[in-house]
Amino acid sequence: MPYDPHGLDDDDDRGAKGDGDGQQRRFSDFDCPDCAANNPYDDKFGDGDEVRCYYCGQLFRAQVSDGGKLRLKEV
Numbered sequence: 001m002p003y004d005p006h007g008l009d010d011d012d013d014r015g016a017k018g019d020g021d022g023q024q025r026r027f028s029d030f031d032c033p034d035c036a037a038n039n040p041y042d043d044k045f046g047d048g049d050e051v052r053c054y055y056c057g058q059l060f061r062a063q064v065s066d067g068g069k070l071r072l073k074e075v
């Protein structure tokens with residue numbers, strides 16, 4: 001079996017693996033960008049939803065990328 005020096009670089013495209021749903025992904029919690037508190041969200045939220053930090057009261061709008069990655073923007 002020949003040694004393949006590029007074998008370890010194969011997984012460049014797999015950053016989103018396991019996320020599955022991409023932009024349709026739903027989240028059950030988030031870490032507040034302002035105060036770093038973890039906020040569990042029983043109702044689940046996704047792209048375009050607004051979520052409020054229970055600790056500092058800041059409101060954020062969720063933006064989910066095609067790869068299923070969550071970003072929060074202050075409203």
Ligand SMILES: [Zn+2]
Pocket residue numbers: 032033034035036037053054055056057058
């Ligand atoms: Zn907060």
